[in-house]
Amino acid sequence: MRGRxxxxxxxxxxxxxxxxxxxxxxxxxxxxxxxxxxxxEWKMVKVGxxxxxxxxxxxxxxxxxxIECDAKRLAIPALTMLDLSDVRQxxxxxxxxxLAMENILSVPPRESDEITIPSAAVLHGSxxxxxxxxxxxxxxxxxxxxxxxxxxxDNTYYATSVLKTKATLRNNPDLRAxxxxxxxxAQAFEKLKLNNEAITEYSLLAKENLTASQRKVVQDSLDxxxxxx
Numbered sequence: 001m002r003g004r005x006x007x008x009x010x011x012x013x014x015x016x017x018x019x020x021x022x023x024x025x026x027x028x029x030x031x032x033x034x035x036x037x038x039x040x041e042w043k044m045v046k047v048g049x050x051x052x053x054x055x056x057x058x059x060x061x062x063x064x065x066x067i068e069c070d071a072k073r074l075a076i077p078a079l080t081m082l083d084l085s086d087v088r089q090x091x092x093x094x095x096x097x098x099l100a101m102e103n104i105l106s107v108p109p110r111e112s113d114e115i116t117i118p119s120a121a122v123l124h125g126s127x128x129x130x131x132x133x134x135x136x137x138x139x140x141x142x143x144x145x146x147x148x149x150x151x152x153x154d155n156t157y158y159a160t161s162v163l164k165t166k167a168t169l170r171n172n173p174d175l176r177a178x179x180x181x182x183x184x185x186a187q188a189f190e191k192l193k194l195n196n197e198a199i200t201e202y203s204l205l206a207k208e209n210l211t212a213s214q215r216k217v218v219q220d221s222l223d224x225x226x227x228x229x
Contacts, residue, residue, distance in 0.1 A: 168181070
């Protein structure tokens with residue numbers, strides 16, 4: 001109940017503007033599908049289709065698409081799920097409010113005694129075989145959403161990339177140790193000039209079991225941000 005109430009409150013604050021533009025599909029390769037609004041049905045996309053801001057897209061294995069809105073093109077790579085409502089810039093005020101709500105949602109309920117231990121997102125044996133057979137399986141959705149968050153980041157939609165990544169990691173405990181996703185959040189905070197938030201993210205990452213190269217990136221970033229204070 002708490003989560004639903006907060007979600008509805010946030011949704012009312014960050015709803016897609018009524019004047020939001022449509023997206024034109026410029027290129028399609030392989031399996032590319034769209035889910036219209038609140039519909040649960042996925043349908044194939046073709047060049048020339050117009051997509052609404054409330055739609056979602058996904059690409060299959062060895063597939064890709066290009067969409068355009070206001071003369072800006074986004075390339076969507078394989079195995080990506082992208083909510084078009086996230087393709088927008090946010091004011092810092094709206095972003096910080098939404099971030100605060102997301103942080104509240106991430107706090108485990110007090111009455112729960114269950115301890116969640118993050119684990120690295122590694123596919124083994126039969127699990128990987130199942131995802132190869134069905135790239136749109138429930139197990140692969142979280143990874144596809146993280147790939148969508150990277151598309152947002154690569155196209156300078158830093159605020160929505162942070163919110164999408166954090167929500168995806170919250171909803172997919174098995175992905176919470178995903179280094180690439182978490183470093184993206186820290187770097188997005190830097191791009192938004194929210195250095196305190198970036199330091200917090202890098203500091204949390206520094207406590208993880210990182211490779212030598214990953215640890216160097218994190219420590220160098222912490223040193224750089226500390227010197228800029």
